[in-house]
Amino acid sequence: MVFPATSCQFAISSRLGIFCPLAYGESTTSNPFCSKIVGMDSTGSPKRPNLLNHLLLPLNVIEDQFGRGVVLVGQVIIIWFKAIACMLTGRIDWREAFRQCYLIGNQSFIIVSLTALFVGFAMSLQISRELVAFGGDTAIGGVVSLALVREMGPITAGVMLAGRVGSAIAAELTTMMITEQIDALKVMRVDPIEFLVVPRYIAGLLMMPVLSIYAMTVGLVASIWISMIAANLPPATFLDSVKQTILDRDFGVHFTKAIINATLVIMFSCAVGLNTRGGAEDVGLATTRAIVWVMTSIFIFNYVVTSLTYAPR
Amino acid sequence: MAIPVHTDQKMIEIDQVEKSFGSHRVLKGISFHVRAGERLGLIGPSGCGKSTLLKLITHLLEPDRGTVTVNSPEVGLVFQGSALLNSLTVRENLALALRRRKLSKKDEESIIQEKLSFVGLSDFLNAYPTQLSGGQQKRTSFARAIVNDPKIILYDEPTTGLDPVMSTIIEDYMIKLGEESNAAAIIVTHQYSTWTRTAERVLLMHDGGAVWEGTPEEALKTDNPFMRQFAHGYKEGPMLEGLI
Numbered sequence: 368m369v370f371p372a373t374s375c376q377f378a379i380s381s382r383l384g385i386f387c388p389l390a391y392g393e394s395t396t397s398n399p400f401c402s403k404i405v406g407m408d409s410t411g412s413p414k415r416p417n418l419l420n421h422l423l424l425p426l427n428v429i430e431d432q433f434g435r436g437v438v439l440v441g442q443v444i445i446i447w448f449k450a451i452a453c454m455l456t457g458r459i460d461w462r463e464a465f466r467q468c469y470l471i472g473n474q475s476f477i478i479v480s481l482t483a484l485f486v487g488f489a490m491s492l493q494i495s496r497e498l499v500a501f502g503g504d505t506a507i508g509g510v511v512s513l514a515l516v517r518e519m520g521p522i523t524a525g526v527m528l529a530g531r532v533g534s535a536i537a538a539e540l541t542t543m544m545i546t547e548q549i550d551a552l553k554v555m556r557v558d559p560i561e562f563l564v565v566p567r568y569i570a571g572l573l574m575m576p577v578l579s580i581y582a583m584t585v586g587l588v589a590s591i592w593i594s595m596i597a598a599n600l601p602p603a604t605f606l607d608s609v610k611q612t613i614l615d616r617d618f619g620v621h622f623t624k625a626i627i628n629a630t631l632v633i634m635f636s637c638a639v640g641l642n643t644r645g646g647a648e649d650v651g652l653a654t655t656r657a658i659v660w661v662m663t664s665i666f667i668f669n670y671v672v673t674s675l676t677y678a679p680r
Numbered sequence: 681m682a683i684p685v686h687t688d689q690k691m692i693e694i695d696q697v698e699k700s701f702g703s704h705r706v707l708k709g710i711s712f713h714v715r716a717g718e719r720l721g722l723i724g725p726s727g728c729g730k731s732t733l734l735k736l737i738t739h740l741l742e743p744d745r746g747t748v749t750v751n752s753p754e755v756g757l758v759f760q761g762s763a764l765l766n767s768l769t770v771r772e773n774l775a776l777a778l779r780r781r782k783l784s785k786k787d788e789e790s791i792i793q794e795k796l797s798f799v800g801l802s803d804f805l806n807a808y809p810t811q812l813s814g815g816q817q818k819r820t821s822f823a824r825a826i827v828n829d830p831k832i833i834l835y836d837e838p839t840t841g842l843d844p845v846m847s848t849i850i851e852d853y854m855i856k857l858g859e860e861s862n863a864a865a866i867i868v869t870h871q872y873s874t875w876t877r878t879a880e881r882v883l884l885m886h887d888g889g890a891v892w893e894g895t896p897e898e899a900l901k902t903d904n905p906f907m908r909q910f911a912h913g914y915k916e917g918p919m920l921e922g923l924i
C-alpha cells in the first residue's frame with residue numbers, strides 16, 4: 368500500500384505522541400524543535416490535518432498493526448519449530464519443566480476453580496430456565512455438559528492460563544531481555560529456546576489438559592447443584608442425561624483444544640518476550656500485547672477445531 | 681621455570697566495521713586489534729557505540745559491513761548491568777556457564793569454588809542476585825565470565841557505580857587475571873582510574889570511529905584535541921560539539 372508521504376508522517380508521529388509540523392504541509396521554520404509554534408493555531412490547539420490525511424489515518428494504523436502482527440506470527444512459528452526440534456532431540460530440562468508445572472498449577476488453580484464455578488452456575492441457570500419452560504428437564508444435564516466439555520471447559524482454562532501464566536511469562540522474558548540476561552545466555556552458549564521455552568512448553572502441555580478437565584468438572588458440579596436448586600432436578604437424572612449425551616469423541620476434542628491452547632499461551636508469550644527490546648515501560652506493553660494475541664487466537668482456534676469436528680455434514 | 685608467553689597473535693581483529701540501528705549509524709568503519717595478553721582500554725562518550733562493539737565481538741550482533749575476527753572459541757563478557765539470571769543462585773549462575781562441558785559434579789563444584797574465591801565471594805554460593813549489592817553482582821558476573829578460562833575477556837564498565845575501594849579491587853582482579861591467563865582483554869570504561877591503571881593501550885572512540893590510540897601515559901600528554909578534552913574533561917573541544 369502506498370500512501371502520500373504526509374499522511375504517513377502524520378500517522379507515525381501522532382502514534383508516537385510527537386507533534387510533527389511537516390505532516391501539515393506548512394512548515395515555516397527549519398528548527399525541528401519549533402513544532403509547538405508552527406503547528407498550533409491561535410487558540411493553542413493543534414490544527415486539524417487535511418481531510419485526506421484524516422481519512423487515511425485508520426488505514427495507516429491498520430497497515431502498521433497488520434505488519435507487526437504478521438511478524439509476531441512468524442516469530443511464534445519459528446520458536447515453536449525450534450522448541451519441537453529441541454524436544455524431539457531430547458534436549459529437555461525435566462527438573463525445570465516440573466518446577467514450571469508446579470508454578471502453572473499453583474498460579475492458576477484457584478482462579479480456574481472460581482471462573483469455572485461461575486460459568487457453570489450461569490450456564491445451568493439459563494439452560495434450566497429455558498428447558499423447564501419446554502418441559503425438557505431431563506435434557507438439562509446433556510445440554511450443560513455438552514457446552515462444558517466441548518466449549519466452555521477448554522476456553523475457560525485457556526483464557527485463565529493466558530491471563531495468569533501467559534502474562535507472567537511475557538513479563539519475565541521481556542525483563543530478562545531488557546536486563547540482558549538473554550544476551551548473557553547466548554554468550555554462555557546456552558540456547559534460550561532450550562533453557563526457557565521448552566520447560567515452559569512441556570509444563571503447559573502437561574498442565575493444560577489437567578486444568579481443562581478440572582474446569583469442566585467444577586463447572587459440571589456447579590451445574591448439578593444449580594439445576595437441583597433452580598429446577599428441582601435430582602443429580603441422578605442430570606448425570607443420566609450427561610451419560611447419554613457425551614461421546615468419547617468429545618473428550619478427544621477437549622484434549623485437542625487443551626493442547627492447542629497450551630501451545631498458543633506459551634508460544635505467543637515467549638515470542639513476545641524474546642523479541643521485545645527497550646526499557647521498563649515495554650514490559651507492560653509486551654504483557655498486554657501477549658495477552659491480547661493469546662486470547663484472540665484461543666477463540667479463533669477453538670472455532671476452527673469445533674468447525675472441523677462438529678460441523679453438520 | 682615459567683616464562684610468560686607473549687605471542688604476537690591477534691586475538692581480536694576489527695576491520696572497517698559499520699553498524700546501524702535503523703537509520704542511526706552507530707559505528708562508521710572502526711578498525712583495531714588486540715593481541716594475546718594485552719589489555720585495551722576502550723573509552724569514549726556515552727552512546728558512541730562501545731557496548732555495541734562488544735556485542736559484535738561476542739556475536740550477539742552482526743556487523744553491517746566489515747569483519748570481526750575472534751581467535752578464541754571462548755569469550756567472556758562482563759555485562760554493563762551484570763546480567764545475572766535472577767531466578768538462579770550464584771552457584772547456579774556459574775554452573776550454567778559450565779553446563780555444556782558436562783563435567784562431573786565434583787569438578788564443577790571445584791571450578792565454581794575456585795572462581796568465586798578469586799573474586800572473594802565464596803560465602804555467597806547460595807545467594808540470589810537480588811540479595812547481592814551492586815559490587816557483589818559485578819564480581820559474580822566477573823566470576824561467571826572467567827569460569828571457562830576464556831582467552832578473550834570483555835569488560836563493559838566493570839567499575840561504574842562502585843565505590844573507589846571496590847573499583848580498585850576489581851581493577852586488581854583484571855590485572856591479576858591478565859597476568860595469570862595471558863588472555864586478551866578489552867576494558868570499556870568511563871572511569872579515569874580504571875583505564876589509567878589497567879589498560880596498556882587506550883583507544884578513544886568518537887562519532888563511530890577511533891580518534892586516538894596510545895598508552896595511558898601518552899593520553900595525558902597528547903595534543904590530540906579529542907583526547908585532551910576527554911582526558912581532562914574540558915567543556916570546550918571537538919567532542920559533543922553542538923550539543924552543549
Ligand SMILES: Nc1ncnc2c1ncn2[C@@H]1O[C@H](COP(=O)(O)OP(=O)(O)OP(=O)(O)O)[C@@H](O)[C@H]1O
Binds near residue numbers: 725726729730731732
Ligand atoms: N538494540 C538497539 N537498537 C537500537 N539502537 C541501539 C541498540 N543498541 C544500541 N543502540 C544505540 O546505539 C548507540 C550506541 O549504544 P551503546 O550502548 O553501544 O553505547 P555506549 O558507548 O556503550 O554508551 P554508554 O557509555 O552509555 O554505555 C546508542 O545511541 C543507542 O541508542
Ligand SMILES: [Mg+2]
Binds near residue numbers: 760
Ligand atoms: Mg555501554
